[in-house]
Amino acid sequence: MDKYGCNIRRAVWCLFVMTLIATNHAAVVDIKTKGAKGDGITDDGPAILSAWKDACAGAPPSSMLIPPGTYLSLAIVLAGPCKGPVEIIAKGATIKAPPELAKFTKDTWININSVDKLTITGGTFDGQGQQTWQSAKCQDTQMSCQIPVNLRLYKIKNSVFRDMTSINSKNFHIVVLASDNNRFENLVIDAPGNSVNTDGMHIAKLNGLNISNANIRTGDDCISFGDGSKNVYIDRATCGPGHGFGIGSLGKYPNEEPVQGIFFRNCTMTGTTNGVRIKSWPDSMPGAASDIHFEDIIMNNVLNPILIDQEYCPNNACKKGAPSKVKLANVSFKRIRGTSATKVAVKLACSAGLPCENVELADINLTFNGGPATSECSNSKPKVTGPTVPAICRA
Template sequence: MHKDGYIRTAVFCLFVMALGARNHAAVIDIKTKGAVGDGKTDDGPAILSAWKEACAGASPSSVLVPPGTYMSLSVVLSGPCKGPVEIQATGATIKAPPELAKFKTDSWILIQNVKRFTMTGGTFDGQGHQIWNSTKCHDSQLTCQIPVNLRLSHVKNSLFKDITSANSKHFHIALWGCDNTVFENVTINAPENSTNTDGIHIARLNGLNITKSNIKTGDDCISFGDGSKNVRIDKVTCGPGHGISIGSLGKYPNEEPIQGIWIKNCTITGTNNGVRIKSWPASHPGVASDIHFEDIIMKKVGNPILIDQEYCPHDLCKKGIPSKVKLSNVSFRKIRGTSTTKVAMKLACSPEAPCDNVEVADINLKFHGPRGGGPASSECSNVKPKVTGKNVPQETVTKRPNPATLGTFSLDLISRRFDARDRC
């Protein structure tokens, strides 16, 4: 079966599963377990008690969080469960305490080792404002253990729908080993100045669909760690934030390959970057392949299209030593809009592991800076992209800090003019 068909079939099965669970579920109201719902009392024990009862039932069961405002310290909801479990929280807001001292782990709400799980509705407010401004927590060594709003570990064949994550202290949603999972109509909301608040971070999973979602945050809207496979993202709006990022890759030894990523029909607005793939210089070996960006609108985005194999934030790396992460079978198609940087597309691949089979097709990006607009330009190094269709920018800008490896190219096939040194 084609990969797209596989994902659609998985989505359909998950919705059928969720519908069946709703029709036959035994409902455990957290208020019957002692939840107060005054926004001050720790209702975590009541949530955990309701979960344990639902998880122990052989037939489908639901944990009901009625409309209202609740407060909860860290809670761990563990399986395996005997039957499908759903958490219904439509109209409910659950708040984390703002004080970091009240957390002893790197998760606020952790759900782990569960299959056929559904979460419907609910706003999860991490109240992270104090943490974002902490120089201790966000120094180069990350000396604090900062909790993720919603951490999912080995939650498989599951559905998350109509949920909101707000003001997380760290990442909003972090997925690890969550095969065949669907996120639909997810809202992530944090201000532009919130630090390290990636919207959805993905790693070590096979099969994920994120659709019809809106992400506003202070870091990557969606970020991919190693081992991400067969992921489809569509109808997602992103911004503010840092865009949608594959990586950073190669920082650690024995990272698993990234393979089969489709990002389509998205809108990115006012972000530092658009769609990018990034790896560290002096990296460990790694592989990322079959990565496709298509039909994406950029609105005043810095670096709309970027491959950066020299990624080195805060100078925490050995510059000048090439990345060993191999990128191949990458495409950028039907990407249009405005760039706040003159170089609207930059493909900076590694001289030690040049990018293979990179396609650029039907790009229409114009420069729109703070002092006005004009034609945009494109640069590449250590890659020979396949350029097809009608593309803008059309003008070639000559810029070769390293003539042996860096060429600057026009995206218009008619106006491409290179000598041997400039060829990408």
């Protein structure tokens, strides 16, 4: 018989009791106990950091509590590894960045890195980026400004982010980098359509990510993918305003990792400047993107609803004429319907040096001004199944 009075016949009951005791003694660190004021004026970053360190080092499962209220915070780094699973509970809380860009010396406002089994529940993260978007200096030459993203997740694994909101980021809202097997649920991202470089989510160099029920309004790509993105599943996402869902641009830098296994399903685009897009630079570095699939997408007055652009060259910042060396293969667009804001609703501009391979379009119904739209193709011979409006070109 042990100290809980257990014997063999009571083993199951005692296991339950000990589990309950362990749960009740889990560390819950309230940032208010660390001096957070929650007045929206005082820098509560040190209190958040102190609470995080205790929660991270606490007996698992532990948590950091950010009670309802408004908290101002300068840039902070919440670093692991932690002793075990840890949760940040921020239901009803708003955390605000200072609006002045001069108060940032690095490219991230809230940096969370090197944590396994993290959960974040709730919270509104307000980057207060309005002044930054209006800065001609930062818009004209990014190298002269350290423009912070709202939330950077680096080397985060096996984690869940639910019921979170990111608004008015100075730069990208959420960057997920080198972080495997994570999940986002019920995500809201919001910034005006004229905000600058405010990608909703940027994803790169990871394997395994699920995003479900995301509502994104922003001034750049709603979701963008860099190299090394693998096995990403996005379901029930809305986009608009914004630049759409974008793979790339790819091929700008040497030794880029392949993009493989990107799936969009049950999404809606409204008033965006692009719909679903894959883009790579001409005269690019070698690269590859394959197994990219867009299914059951609704387009509402969208410019360029379906676009492969292997001649992507914004601001003439590249050598035009030389073909892209990024190989695109096994790409599908299925059950995409709605309205195009331009006559050309489907454009497949593939590389002359590496033509697109195994591109499929099925059950497309896109109209323009109440009538049929058109399509354009180069260096692509797509497979077409089911009814398609517009008729799909072959070149």
